[in-house]
Amino acid sequence: MALPLPGAGWSSKDKPYQIGVRARSFVPSFTKTNDASSMTNDHILPKPSVDVLRKMSDEALITAFQSGDHDVYRFLVERHQERIRNLLFSIFHDRDFIDDLAQEVFIKAYQALPRFRFEASFYTWLYRIAVNKSRDELRKKKLRRFFSFQTLDEGIEHELNMRLSVPPEDRDTQELVALGLQSLPEKFRTAVVLKDIDGLSYEEIAEVMQCELGTVKSRISRARSMLRKALKPLLEEV
């Protein structure tokens, strides 16, 4: 009986793996055959090559992970780390801080992945973890500010106004946008980041933020309204 070619049947274009059937093919001790009575060592499927694994869909990799091959988590991390780091960077605008936070997000995902039910796409699920994590961090920061009697928000607004008061040619647009986002309350900031920076749909944002679609629309319009007022000199340039 001819062995199937490495990667055959694992294309991400196909439907996600049938849990408990195809997943077994990732575990060396399992066999991939339709005839259970003919299970011999000859039918042990070799582990797919790194290139094949890299091209596999999220769902296929998760199925493999849930079947016991935890090494495939590397490919999920490599695939999504950029998006998660950018999401966190847009929310916090602190390059040093977000690396640790991104690690915590992926560790949390690693621990929860065995319970992933394929009801949502992996990246929205991952976004939800990241958003929850950043919400927790912002609460902690808020608490620290409260106990240290700091008014950071006022500081951001003051800095934003200072930077906007310089001539247009001296303005750093990226910095101004980042400061504008920082001045927004957390739920508005996250909503507008997910929509306009990460390009998620309203429905996906509702899923990530675990709220109603109407709430998402409202939060995005409120966030834009606040940003429009905060960055008015910048927006009037054109």
Place this chain on the structure above:
Amino acid sequence: MKKMNEQQMDHLLSQYVDGRLSEIEVQKVESFLALDTSAQQRVKELRRLKDLLTSKQKLAPDIGFWNRFAAALEEQKKDEHSLLPFPRKFVPAITIIVAAVVVVVGTLVIQNRMQFIQYFSEKSQAVREVYERNVLQGQLLPLFSKVDKDRALQFSLFGTLALDDKSKTELRVDQQSKKGYRIEVGKDSKNKAKPMTFDHFLAEVKPTSGQKHLIDSLLELTGRRIESSVLIGENNTMAIAPDLPNLNRMMVTNIAACLEPYQRVQFERLLEANDAPYTVTAQSVPARKGDRIFQNIPQSPRDNRFFIITPDTMMYSQLHIDFDSLRRHMEENVVMFELRREAMLKRMIAREFQHAPRNVPWPQPVQSFGNEEFFSVEINVPTEEIEQQQMRVIIQPRIRKQILQTATPNHSIQERAWKDTASEGLTR
């Protein structure tokens, strides 16, 4: 289009910019925008804002992210592994099982509380019975009981104490050994001291009423200390408080310290006349007050520690004994305890004595030896252990004629020499 407030306008225009409106809604908005320049400006700004956000600078992929993450994950796994003795996935199940067990056990305990109370009462009763059997009922008894003033004075001045008036067996604390103290429990020896009574002491030294009360208290304390310093047990076991050898010298020092210089001269004469092992020096120091004297005398053996000597072993260990309850118990059953103690002592002295290990883990090297007639323990301690500078009345060992005549030049720990000396004493 009906009139909207600013928030509603922002909401609608935001949806318009995102292309979330239906075709009819789009037509309505565009017809409105054609008439309202401020709304046009608002849409313009919204689009500009959207462009700015979309074009916001992105972080480049972090090539080393996986390696750092893998290290962090490994660390996390180690932490979890060290915290939980089972895989993490079993936490909920184990929590439920533990909670169920706690509830079941708690319910059982509450339902059967009377049985539990009875069980623990019986246990504590058993412990109490063991204690009574071992300590109170004579498994371990003080060698000396009811040490009165005369006997306490006899011990203080001469370092000897007869087991009772009839018995020839006595305790001897001998300070003449150059290497330390020797405690002997055995039959009468050549160094038997002359009998001394408290009345005789009063007649000779003539202390004042206050001094008499003070010395009286000192002797009472001495008696109690002797009672709690030497214990004898079944299986030829003996427990000796390590500070017993110092006790008589300490008491002579304190008796001398509470006397006036002229009385101290009388006291020294009394000691000399009776060939006591001590001599009083520094006689000109004025008498000390009672509270200053008593504060330097320990009331019980140090840390309840004893040398516990058995035929085969010797150890320095704590021995917690409630001497007050033991004394009460003995007073209630005098005859029974006397008989038991006599039998134990006979067995101990009469046994074929074995050498115990030479050194116990304590700063004082200790040896025990003996023969069929006596039992001896030698404790090597620094000669000037008593804080005599503090007391200012110096008591020194007297060089006695008998010792000078009989002691060998290297009189020390040699077993043979001790045996010979003891045998010699017994044959006389």
